[in-house]
Amino acid sequence: MATRSVKQPPAATASDATRMPADLLDRMTRKLGTASEMRERGALYQASIGPALQEALGRATGLEIDVRSGPVTTGRRRALWGEKITEAAFCPAALRGWSDGLGLFCGAPIITVLVECLLGGADPEAVQITERPLSTIELEMSVVIFEQVTATLRAAIGIDDGRSRNAAGKPKLQIPDAEDDLLEDFHAAAIGFTLEFASFSVPLTIVAPQSALLRVRPAPRLRLKPEEVKAQADWKERLNKRLAGSTVKLEARIELDHLRLERLSQLQPGDIIPFNEDGGMAVTLGSNGKDIYRCALGRKGQRYMVRIEGPAGPDDEWREAFV
Known part of the structure; x- marks a missing residue:
């Protein structure tokens, strides 16, 4: 009697993985978490980072900035970046051994206010x-x-090897175009905070890979070491150096003789208007719409010159015009 062979099911092959739904494969490999899982993990990061960030910003600026927890949302990296760039500064960042594709976003208004306050001592209110x-x-x-x-x-996340000190890249006003973006468009989560300073409230967001957030649970009670916080003097020193190194275009305004409006409306090419020489030819030196120095007009050889005689105003707040 002939025996009938039993047909065995084919063994799984590598190509089976390619036929598996992409999101299911990402969930199995811990690149994608469930919505509730990511909300929970995001809340852990907020609880860990928020108080320490508030302390760090206070030390760095000398100003009282409150940090509150915000929303936690999920999606693909580029979609989240596109949502967060509105009226915000974008900073690419990387923490070696954890993630190379971080996106940091901070609302623009608070940056303007902080710089004004640190530069000229303006009242935040x-x-x-x-x-x-x-x-x-x-x-x-x-x-x-x-x-x-x-x-x-x-x-x-416990990185203390000294190799990720310069994790923040160069801030930008735009995210990279898709064709210029070399990073994978991975599953990400946007961990939101709210920065409150004076009457201003703006979002601050960390967009990180879900795989990195799921892999490492943050420290529950975070305390920064003193050397991990940039000092207030460092911010002011960097700001003053940046201003001092700026190249500006100067403008010299010379007072001319008074003219009646009727005469002014009749001026034609070739007409001559004399200087007002009462008390010398006074010149106001300025830039960017701000008066800076009072000067006297003179001449050396074939070139006109101005001699600085004193400040144009009672203080140095004109520096704010160059920010």
Whole structure:
């Protein structure tokens, strides 16, 4: 009697993995967590980082900045970046051994206020913010905020090898275009905070890979070492150096004789208006719309010159015009 062979099911092959739904595979390999799992993990990072970040920002700026927990959202990295860049400064960051694809975002208004307060001692409650992009100096100085974020995050996940000190990159006003983005568009989570300073409240967000957040639980009670916090003097020194190294265009304004409005409206090319020579030809030297020095007009050879005679105003607040 002939025996019938029993057909065995084919063995699993590597190609089976390619036919598996991508999200299911990512969940099995811990690259993707459930919504509740990521909310819980995000809350742990907020509880760990928030108080330490508040302390770090206070030490760095000498100003009272409150840090509150914000929303925790999930999605693909580029989608989250696109949501968070609105009216914010963006800073790419990396913590060696944990993640190379961090995105840090801080609301622009608070950066403007902090720089004004540190530069000229302005009253935070009296500062008026106009809707405009951050200036070059404001954008560069925002790195001090991002440095405090990376310092607290590094401490929270226990990186203490000294190789991730310069984790914060160069702040930008835009995220990279998709064709220029070399990073994988991985599953990410946006861990939100709210920075409150004077009457201003802005979002601060850390966008990190879900795989990294799931892999490491943050320290429950985080205390920064003194050397991990940039001192207040460091921020002011960097700001003053940046201002001192700026190249500005000067303008000399010379007072001319008074003219009636009727005569002014009749001026034609070729007409000549004399200087007002009462008390010498006074010149006001300024830049960026601000008066800086009172000067006297003179001449050396074929070139006109100005001689500085004194400040144009009672204080040095004109420096704020160059931020």
